[in-house]
Amino acid sequence: MIMSNKDDASIKRMAELLRQGATMLADGCPQCASPLFKVKDDIYCAKCDRRIVYAKSDQELEVHDVKSLLPELRETLINKLKDLNEIVxxxxxxxxxxxxxxxxxxxLQALHRLESMGS
Ligand SMILES: [Zn+2]
Known part of the structure; x- marks a missing residue:
């Protein structure tokens, strides 16, 4: 296996980070997918030689959006249950x-799920 100078340098940086007490993370760099290192509270990519700032993932944003809808959904479900109660x-x-x-x-199951999501 022939390593480019860039890879060689990144391996040296990885070794250096580990020597400084950094821990290797399970997550890969969003840019180059090489393993990320945690040094104190900072996360580094040795290959890109830069600090990684985690942006909010799409999933997190989605959960947030859904959460803001929860009170409304809850209200709707409760109203439907009231209607249903009369019909029954x-x-x-x-x-x-x-x-x-x-x-x-x-x-009721939907309502129950909503309530467990909201807590
Ligand atoms: Zn990287």
Whole structure:
């Protein structure tokens, strides 16, 4: 295996970082995918020779967006359950009641999930 000078330099930097007590992280550099090193509170990529600042991932943002929707969703679900309660109250047909009961369970499960997400 022939290593370019750049790789050689990055390996030296990695060794140097480890010598300074850095820990190798499971995460790869977003730029070059080589392993990242944690030095105190800073995260470095030895290959890019720069500090990595973690931006909020898309997933985190998504969770945040969903969380801001939670009170509204909760309200909607509760209103649906109230409507459903009235319908069930007036329904005499067993088959229809079975369907309504299933729907009610689904709504309650959704509500339960929402509440566990919000906490
Ligand atoms: Zn890198």
């Amino acid at each position: 109250d007036n329904e005499k047909d067993t088959e229809a009641l079975t369907k309504l009961a299933n729907l009610m369970v689904l709504l």
